[in-house]
Amino acid sequence: MEGSIDFVVLLNSDLSFKTLSNLNNPADVVRASSVSRFWRQFVIASEFSKCLCLRLFPETLSAIKAIEHNNVIQSMGFETTGGSVGVEKLKKNHRIYALLARSLAHSLTKECILEAISASSNRSKAEDIHQTLIPGDIFQGRFSYWSSPGKTNPEVPETLTYRLVSKLCFITEIHIQPFQVFSVHNLYSAKVVRFRMGHVKEPQRERYLTSDYGAGKSIEDHVVWTYTSKKFPMVQDGxxxxxxxxxxxxAIGGLLQIELLGRVQLGVNNGLYHLRVSHVQVVGRPLTDDFIAELIDYSGKCVLKYNPERATCNYWGWSS
Structure with missing residues (x-):
């Protein structure tokens, strides 16, 4: 445009870097790289996409060991590059980290649970953990809930374990609806809840989780919990x-466990303490299909495999 001034050309590189560093949206960094050839070269050489990704999601630096693309593994850290090979690597990094930042920054969803794995116990098959994935407390004309067996000791805990939709999720909230029989005002709630997130010790056995760990089969010896929350008191309401x-x-590894601690309600017929849950939701930002996370060791570190066939590049005007 006649009479226009390109500040990136006029300013020195330090001032230009400081100015463009104020961008906080991954899409804006990509748009900046599309302004002109000079801007694109500057944005790519300065690794703005990578800097922004690690600034928005610093946890990824310790959790993600490397990113793999076309069987080439690149460290998440910064390294010196030079020559034509270095330029091509910077271009690829620009694309990958822009997509990674977008993948982690998309809108929150309440659908972060992929499937129910196991409960520490079930009262019956009709009252198993799978009922907790059905919204509300009535399904097909009958009550829908998970129920523990009755216990004489109200301090006996129970656990519900789920697989998340991705092995890499930013979790913000967990929603739990205890089951209440309104006709007799019985509420089968826990006193407090606690949450754990982690991964299986042996990744090759991950596909067998739902078949190997039914009710009463402990999953604890086969899981590494990398996060444990504080205890949250439950409101005694349904x-x-x-x-x-x-x-x-x-959450690295794709497993989430809810610990139900303390029982308050005696069963009407047997005088035993029960726990019952109608519905569970997990709110967060799962990694999108642009990447596949694969665990590499017991510590919970993972390698991200970039999946260009599924990458949504056209969203930002890139060609496929």
């Missing part, structure tokens, strides 16, 4: 209760 974590938690 509505969907929302437990917001103090800050978003990067």
């Amino acid at each position: 509505y969907l209760q929302k437990f917001k974590l103090p800050e978003p938690v990067l």
Whole structure:
């Protein structure tokens, strides 16, 4: 455009870098790289996409060991590059980290649970953990809930374990609805809840989780829990209760467990303490299909495999 001034050309590189560093949206960095050839070269050489990704999601630096693309593994850290090979690597990094930042920054969803794995116990098959994925407390004309067996000791805990939709999720809230029989005002709630997130010790056995760990089969010896929340008191009411974590938690490995601690309600017929849950939701930001996370060791570190066939590049005007 006649009479226009390109500040990136006029200013020195330090001032230009400081100015463009104020961008906080991954899409804006990509748009900046599309302004002109000079801007594109500057944005790519300065690794703005990578800097922004690690600034928005610093947890990824310790959790993600490397990113793999076309069987080439690149460290998440910064390294010196030079020559034509270095330029091509910077271009690829620009694309990958822009997509990674977008993948982690998309809108929150309440659908972070992929499937129910196991409960520490079930009262019956009709009252198993799978009932907790059905919204509300009535399904096809009957009550829908998970129920523990009755216990004489009200302090006996129970656990519900789920697989998340991705091995890499930023979790912000967990919602739990205890089951209540309104006709007799019986509420089968826990006193407090606690949440754990982690991964299986042996990744090759992950596909067998739902078949190997039914009710009464402990999953504890085969899981590494990398995060344990504080205890949250439950309101003694039958509505969907929302437990917001103090800050978003990067769940690595795709497993989430709810610990139900303390029983308050005696069964009407047997005089035993029961726990019952109608519905569970997990709110967060799962990694999109642009990447596949694969665990590499017991510590919970993972390698991200970039999946260009599924990458949504056209969203930002890139060609496929």
